[in-house]
Amino acid sequence: MVAVLPHSNFLITGLWRNRADARRGGAGPGHAQAMRAAARMYDEWFVERLKLTVDPNVGSWSFSTWVDDEEAG
Secondary structure, eight states: OOOOOTTOOOOOOOOOSSHHHHHHHTTSHHHHHHHHHHHHHOSOOOOOOEEEEEOTTSSOEEEEEOOGGGGGO
């Protein structure tokens, strides 16, 4: 049994190459089941879409706000 504290915070992360891959990943029955569970388990939740940029030499990386017109790139 897992105890959930009243003010616990949880982070669930998905990493996708592009928005099309994210849509395909979210279309399966496992994702639908997880979303129903989240709606039952938490009073409040939100989705934040970010872009992960890794420099060509993997010397640094950064997050920025996702903008839908970046899908083409």
